[in-house]
Amino acid sequence: xxxxxxxxxxxEDEAADIIRDAASAGxxxxxxxxxxxxxxxxxxxxxxxxxxxxxxxxxxxxxxELVLTARAGTPVADIAxxxxxxxxxxxxxxxxxxxxxxxxxxxxxxxIAAANIAGPRRITVGAARxxxxxxxxxxxxxxxxxNGGKVMKNVTGLDLxxxxxxxxxxxxxLTEVSFKLLPRPQTETTLVLRGLSxxxxxxxxxxxxxxxxxxxxxxxxxxxxxxxxxxDGGAATLLRLEGFAESVDARLQRLRDTLxxxxxxxxxxxxASRDLWSGLRDVAPFAGGTRPLWKISVAxxxxxxxxxxxxxxxxxxxxxxxxxxxxxxxxxxxxDAAAEAVRAAVAKCGGGHATLIRAxxxxxxxxxxxxxxxxxxxxxxxxxRASLDPRGVFNPGRMVWNDGRKAA
Amino acid sequence: MTAIRFLEPxxxxxxxxxxxxxxxxxxxAADCLVTDERxxxxxxxxxxxxYRRVPLAVVLPQTTxxxxxxxxxxxxxxxxxxxxxxxTSLAGGAIPQEDAxxxxxxxxxxxxxxxxxxxxxxVQAGVTNLRISDEVSADGFFYAPDPSSQLxxxxxxxxxMNSGGAHCLKxxxxxxxxxxxxxxxxxxxxxxxxxxxxxAEGYDLLGLVCGSEGQLGIVTEAxxxxxxxxEGARPVLFGFDSSEVAGACVADIIGAGIIPVAIEFMDKxxxxxxxxxxxxxxxxxxxxxxxxxxxxxxxEMDAMLAKIIEIARRHNVKRVKESQSALEAATIxxxxxxxxxxxxxxxxxxxxxxxxxxxxxxxxxxxxxxxxEKYGLRVANVFHAGDGNMHPLILYNVNDPVExxxxxxxxxxxxxxxxxxxxxxxxxxxxxxxxxxxxxxQFTETDLNQQMRxxxxxxxxxxxxxxxxxxxxxxxxxxx
Numbered sequence: 001x002x003x004x005x006x007x008x009x010x011x012e013d014e015a016a017d018i019i020r021d022a023a024s025a026g027x028x029x030x031x032x033x034x035x036x037x038x039x040x041x042x043x044x045x046x047x048x049x050x051x052x053x054x055x056x057x058x059x060x061x062x063x064x065e066l067v068l069t070a071r072a073g074t075p076v077a078d079i080a081x082x083x084x085x086x087x088x089x090x091x092x093x094x095x096x097x098x099x100x101x102x103x104x105x106x107x108x109x110x111x112i113a114a115a116n117i118a119g120p121r122r123i124t125v126g127a128a129r130x131x132x133x134x135x136x137x138x139x140x141x142x143x144x145x146x147n148g149g150k151v152m153k154n155v156t157g158l159d160l161x162x163x164x165x166x167x168x169x170x171x172x173x174l175t176e177v178s179f180k181l182l183p184r185p186q187t188e189t190t191l192v193l194r195g196l197s198x199x200x201x202x203x204x205x206x207x208x209x210x211x212x213x214x215x216x217x218x219x220x221x222x223x224x225x226x227x228x229x230x231x232d233g234g235a236a237t238l239l240r241l242e243g244f245a246e247s248v249d250a251r252l253q254r255l256r257d258t259l260x261x262x263x264x265x266x267x268x269x270x271x272a273s274r275d276l277w278s279g280l281r282d283v284a285p286f287a288g289g290t291r292p293l294w295k296i297s298v299a300x301x302x303x304x305x306x307x308x309x310x311x312x313x314x315x316x317x318x319x320x321x322x323x324x325x326x327x328x329x330x331x332x333x334x335x336d337a338a339a340e341a342v343r344a345a346v347a348k349c350g351g352g353h354a355t356l357i358r359a360x361x362x363x364x365x366x367x368x369x370x371x372x373x374x375x376x377x378x379x380x381x382x383x384x385r386a387s388l389d390p391r392g393v394f395n396p397g398r399m400v401w402n403d404g405r406k407a408a
Numbered sequence: 409m410t411a412i413r414f415l416e417p418x419x420x421x422x423x424x425x426x427x428x429x430x431x432x433x434x435x436x437a438a439d440c441l442v443t444d445e446r447x448x449x450x451x452x453x454x455x456x457x458x459y460r461r462v463p464l465a466v467v468l469p470q471t472t473x474x475x476x477x478x479x480x481x482x483x484x485x486x487x488x489x490x491x492x493x494x495x496t497s498l499a500g501g502a503i504p505q506e507d508a509x510x511x512x513x514x515x516x517x518x519x520x521x522x523x524x525x526x527x528x529x530x531v532q533a534g535v536t537n538l539r540i541s542d543e544v545s546a547d548g549f550f551y552a553p554d555p556s557s558q559l560x561x562x563x564x565x566x567x568x569m570n571s572g573g574a575h576c577l578k579x580x581x582x583x584x585x586x587x588x589x590x591x592x593x594x595x596x597x598x599x600x601x602x603x604x605x606x607x608a609e610g611y612d613l614l615g616l617v618c619g620s621e622g623q624l625g626i627v628t629e630a631x632x633x634x635x636x637x638x639e640g641a642r643p644v645l646f647g648f649d650s651s652e653v654a655g656a657c658v659a660d661i662i663g664a665g666i667i668p669v670a671i672e673f674m675d676k677x678x679x680x681x682x683x684x685x686x687x688x689x690x691x692x693x694x695x696x697x698x699x700x701x702x703x704x705x706x707x708e709m710d711a712m713l714a715k716i717i718e719i720a721r722r723h724n725v726k727r728v729k730e731s732q733s734a735l736e737a738a739t740i741x742x743x744x745x746x747x748x749x750x751x752x753x754x755x756x757x758x759x760x761x762x763x764x765x766x767x768x769x770x771x772x773x774x775x776x777x778x779x780x781e782k783y784g785l786r787v788a789n790v791f792h793a794g795d796g797n798m799h800p801l802i803l804y805n806v807n808d809p810v811e812x813x814x815x816x817x818x819x820x821x822x823x824x825x826x827x828x829x830x831x832x833x834x835x836x837x838x839x840x841x842x843x844x845x846x847x848x849x850q851f852t853e854t855d856l857n858q859q860m861r862x863x864x865x866x867x868x869x870x871x872x873x874x875x876x877x878x879x880x881x882x883x884x885x886x887x888x
Contacts (some may be wrong), residue, residue, distance in 0.1 A: 064663040065766045087665055122606055129612055130584050145858045146851065151763040152795040153581065153835035155570045155619045156843075156850055157877065158859040162583070162615025171611075183665030206525040210548065212639040212704075244715075247708045254639070254705070299526045299604035325526075325606050353609030371609035376599050381611050383865035388858070399610065 004030070006049040012136065012144060012175040018050060019173060020142025023391045031169035031395055033073055033108030036098050037115055041168055041398035042369050043361045052110050055175055058082055060150065067133065067150050069178040072110025079109055083181065091182040092131050093119025093277075099287030100358055110174040116166030119281035120217035120240070122322050123209065125182065129165035134178035137164060139171075140389025150178045163384065169395045171388040185242035189252060190217070190273040193237040194264045198222060198304035201237040202324040204262060206301060208239050209323050213255040216242045217277055218323040220304075225285045225319040229276065240277060285319055286330045292337040292359040293330050298352030300325035306352075309345035314338045334360070339367035346371075368401035412459060412500075412841050414875045417507035421464070421487060428487060429465050432509065435477045440515065442466035451492070451510050455557075456500035456842055458758075458812070463490065463504035468515045472590055472598060472628040475511060479626065480596030482509055488871050489594070491622035493565025494536065496557040498759050499840025501569060501621050505875055511626055513564045519543055520629065526604050527634045528587060533564030533627050537571075540632065549634040552579035555836070556745050567627050570619030572836035574744065575701075577794035578669045579635065581836065583618040588631035591617060591624075594867045603631060616862070621838050622873040624866040638703035641669065643740045644713060646720050647694030647727035651675050651789070654696035655769035657723040658793045661700070661716055662766060668716070671794035672699040672744050675773075678751075678790040678801070685750035688743030689736070691727040698793065699744055747790040748801070755786075756806035758819050762826025763797045763835035772829050776800050779821045783814040797835035798826065824849050839877045847879055857884040 009015040022029050030046035032038060034053070052073035060069040063086040070079055076094060083089055094112040098104070113135065118127030125131070134148030148154060148161040164171060196204060201220030208215050217240030221229060226236040239255065241248050256265060268276060279285070286293055298306055303324035311318065316331035331338060342354045353371035356364065373381065382400075421428070429443045442448055443465050453460035464487070469475045482489050488508035495502050504510050516532035522544055523529070529540055529551065537558040540551040554573035555561055561571070567589065572581040579585070588602030601617065602608040617624050648654040651673075658671055674682065674690075674697045683690045690697060698720075702712045717728060731737040743750075751757050764772050773789060780787040780802060791799040800822055804815035823833050823843060827850045833843045847856060860878055864870075870885065878885060 062765070062767060064659045066662060067765070116607070116612070118607070126580065126584050127607060129607075129615055130580065139858060143854050143858065146855050147859075149763075149830075149832045151765055151831045151835070153572055153576065153763045153792070153797040154832045155581075155836055155838055156832045156834050157839065157847065157856070158623075158862055159570070159583070159615055159619050160859060160862065162612045162618075163862070165615070166607075166612050183667065186665070203525075206527075209527060210524060210636050212548075212636055214638075244711065246711045247704060250705050250708050297605040297607055297609075299523075299528075300606075301525045302604075322606055351603050352605035355609075373610055374599065376593075376597050377601070377610070377613070380593070380599065380865065381613065384611060384613070384616075384862060387861040387865045 004046070004049050006051050008051045008054040010054045012055065012138065015050070015055070015173055015175060016138045016142045016144055019138050019140065019393060022393050023141055026391065028396050029393055031173055033111035034105035036101065036103040036105040036107050037111060039101050040357055042401055043365050044396055044398050046396060050173060052108060052173070059176065063088060066152065066181045067178060068181055069150060069176060070109050071176050072108060072174040074109045075106045076109055076112060087184045088181045089184045090131060090179055091121055091125040092127050093121050093281050094128065095119050095281040095283065097283065100283055100293065102288070109177055113165050113174055113177045114167060114169050120219060120277050120321055123218060124216050129162050131180045132161055132165050132177060133180050135161050135164050135174055136176040137172035137174045140391055140393045145172070148178065152180055168398055170399050171385060172394065186244050187248055187270050188240060188242040188273050189248055189270065190268040190276060191239040191252065191255060192231065192266045192268060193262050195234040196220070196237050196263065197235070198307065198320070201235065201320070202301055202304050204237050204259065205323045207259065208255060211255060211258050213241060213251040215239050219280055220320040220324065222319060224317055228285050229279060238276065240273060280321055283328055286328060290358070290360060291330050291332065291334050292363065293328065293357045294342055294354050295357045296327040296329060296342070296346060296352065296354040298325060298327070298346060299350050302349040302352070303327045306345045306349045309348065310338065310341050313341040337363050337367055370399050372401065412845065413880055414461060414505050415880065417505060421507040425464055428485060431481055431485070432465055432467055432478065435481060436467055436469055436474050440468045440470060442468070451504060454495040454497040454500060454502040456498055456503065456840065458806070459500055459503055459841065461503060461505050463508050463510045464506065466510040466512060468512045470515050472592065475592045475626055475628050476596040476598050478509070478511055479592050479594060483595045483869070483871060486869065486871070488874050490873050491568065491626045493534070493562035493568065494560045496561045496565065497569065497838065497840055499834065499838045499842040501838050501840040501876060503841060513562060513628065516628060523604070524549065524634070528604050528631050529634055530629065530631045531563055532629055534562050537561050537563060537566055544634055548637050550637050551632055552585050552635055553582045556748060563630050563632070564627050567618050567630060568620065568622045569836070569838040572797065574670045574672055574792060577671060577792070578667055583615055585633045586614065586618055586630060587633055589614060589617065589627045590629040591627045593625045594869065594871055621840065621877050623863055623877060624872065639705045640709060641701055641703045641737065642709050643699050643701040643731055643737050645690060645727065645729040645740065646698040646700060646725050647691040648696045648723065649694065649726055651696040651773045652770040653723050654698055655773060655793070657698065657720055658769065659766050660719050660723070662794065664715065664719060666712065666715055668700050668794065669703050670699065670701040673789065673791050673793035675789040677786060677788035678747060681750050681754055681788055682743040682747050685753065686739065686743035686746055688739045689729065690743060691729065694726050699740060744790070751788060751801050751803070755803035757801040757803050758815055760798065760800045760802070760819050760822050761834045761837040762823050762831055763795070764826050764829045764831035766796050768829040768831065769793065769796060772798065772825060775825050776822050779825065780818050783818045785815060785818060796831065820846060841876055844877055845879055853882065856882060860884040
């Protein structure tokens with residue numbers, strides 16, 4: 001990244017003024033929270049950086065209502081600490097991806113929303129977009145917009161909150177977000193099954209999710225990844241159960257009974273289980289280094305086939321979360337992201353999408369980082385983008401590959 | 409009755425009625441097109457029966473291609489389109505207008521694929537909500553959103569309104585259980601959003617479409633999430649001496665880290681009405697009733713119930729009644745789910761749908777009574793207390809114009825009360841025409857203009873369900 005002027009407005013009004021001025025002057029802004037995910041997306045060149053770092057603080061939190069509202073620049077750690085005190089949590093398990101990029105910044109809650117982050121519990125409670133019930137943001141004309149609210153059920157008007165989640169700062173500057181919360185489970189355990197192939201792991205996870213055991217995490221780690229995660233002894237298929245102690249015990253027994261015929265089973269105690277899943281949440285097996293890293297989202301049963309097809313073309317390593325529907329795939333060759341092979345494999349296995357989460361600037365300039373869309377959907381998405389930021393003030397070109405041409 | 413306005417039908421469209429009908433007849437089979445005046449009557453309103461308009465024609469296509477052809481035709485000819493599922497909207501979301509073509513999805517009612525390994529079902533938009541669960545129940549799965557009208561309402565309509573139900577406290581509403589759609593845009597373009605993957609690429613257009621009240625396009629197929637059924641489920645009745653205490657008990661259950669599958673609330677008038685209809689065994693000597701449902705094996709349910717009962721005791725619960733059999737459990741839910749229908753037997757009513765923060769439940773219940781009494785009317789409250797989604801039923805006589813006007817005025821005051829308490833106008837029924845003119849109480853004009861600009865990215869000519877959601881006199885609308 002080149003050094004650019006960074007502006008840190010201290011209020012929403014100030015942010016709106018800056019954006020209004022930028023729009024009328026025809027200049028562009030790169031939106032940043034803690035800057036820990038700046039390396040994701042097509043490389044972009046904006047005139048200045050607009051940071052939410054000074055828009056910080058929890059604005060409303062009443063534990064009995066299971067809702068928390070905070071300014072966008074609030075560190076995720078501050079929120080986690082406040083929730084911890086009340087035995088509550090952001091149920092979608094926001095990951096900390098600093099390790100992937102060697103980043104030192106402070107991850108902010110606004111970025112969790114803007115990137116629509118989701119951890120292992122995605123399979124039961126959804127992603128950030130499912131917990132995000134309200135937002136305030138400044139659109140590209142410098143207008144402050146409020147959408148959604150602070151209540152758990154709300155269908156009043158168009159759901160722009162969903163649109164903001166996962167828009168990577170290309171539609172507006174989030175200034176305040178409201179999240180639905182859940183009580184933190186009293187305890188948890190993980191059932192570990194050893195030595196399954198990727199395909200067998202997928203079958204087993206599907207069988208487990210088809211039971212009433214309420215599995216809240218289902219991952220499969222091939223041998224190499226398992227070893228780096230501290231699980232020696234071959235590939236590991238992981239099934240997490242959470243809740244009140246007596247309920248977890250009952251469901252664990254039920255799960256074991258269902259999976260008779262499965263290979264060796266062991267269980268992890270609560271602290272080992274928590275460490276394991278937070279590592280997977282943070283994609284710790286692929287932390288460090290600069291090798292290309294893909295996040296591939298497909299039907300759960302397709303994950304292992306997609307990985308196998310790609311790894312036939314190029315060397316690398318994968319592990320699977322979300323019952324197999326999320327493939328984290330790291331390639332060995334630092335100079336080639338094998339984008340065509342990745343997208344072809346996804347298409348061949350029933351569709352989905354692949355995002356190049358980590359790669360050098362040069363690679364990201366040369367391939368689409370986000371999944372290219374069908375022309376009609378891409379055109380619609382562009383009309384939607386323009387309806388929020390008609391002058392293209394925010395993060396120009398971050399989500400759309402324009403074949404190496406200068407960003408619009 | 410204070411008339412809710414509709415857009416004026418365009419005279420030039422009415423003048424071309426026969427030509428438009430003929431144009432539509434070229435696109436679909438004769439039994440898929442309704443133009444006979446008597447046969448159009450069932451389509452003139454939905455469950456918001458106080459308003460009605462006979463549409464220009466009704467088309468009931470059998471395929472996505474037919475929907476696309478009809479929409480292209482309407483778009484080319486500037487004809488407004490009103491999408492319709494089963495017509496169960498309580499907010500008037502499916503009420504047509506005289507110059508509009510209704511496109512109903514009722515003939516597209518096939519379950520296309522059930523995939524247990526990926527836990528998804530692919531269905532056509534006209535499949536009813538309950539049919540999905542019925543289809544997969546024997547194999548141990550269900551589809552979670554369960555609006556009271558689930559026997560009749562369609563998935564297409566559920567997506568249009570982002571429908572909820574009694575069990576969304578644990579499992580979420582439609583938007584949390586929807587993975588993909590096939591959708592036809594205003595000009596007949598067919599797009600796919602999402603699929604079997606847990607999230608979709610690019611902007612979350614699927615999330616935007618869900619709950620857009622038929623203003624962005626017509627969904628013809630959907631991929632929904634299936635969930636493994638719990639080992640067992642048990643509703644338990646808790647009777648209290650006052651609504652306030654029942655409300656406080658709800659807040660304490662949630663505050664203790666317990667999320668039951670459902671916490672439903674009924675006040676005395678609602679208990680009387682539902683018990684008379686369903687003979688569900690509701691206690692009659694209490695002022696308020698909670699139906700709390702827990703899930704799991706017998707031991708798990710016993711353990712969780714023990715925790716809940718302990719909390720209820722602290723609130724001096726007067727009656728605790730556990731269902732002893734599947735039949736009893738079904739009866740308890742029958743009473744709750746037939747609340748609207750049962751109320752309809754004793755009086756006409758309008759059903760409000762505001763959501764408030766849990767801490768405001770008691771305050772809003774109290775103020776609701778004050779408002780309704782002020783108008784000399786009665787109210788029955790039956791609602792989803794676990795997520796603060798209130799449903800006051802204001803009872804009145806539809807044949808008494810003065811009373812009808814009072815009921816509508818009381819309803820509007822209650823919705824404003826919900827917004828002022830930090831909540832919203834509608835938790836699951838949608839804005840439709842019913843709450844359209846209150847939108848400026850919850851949003852600023854700037855907020856609504858932004859929503860309308862996004863809307864225009866899908867439907868630049870404002871042809872799709874045009875009288876709904878956004879107040880008719882906003883400038884941004886006139887631009888369209």
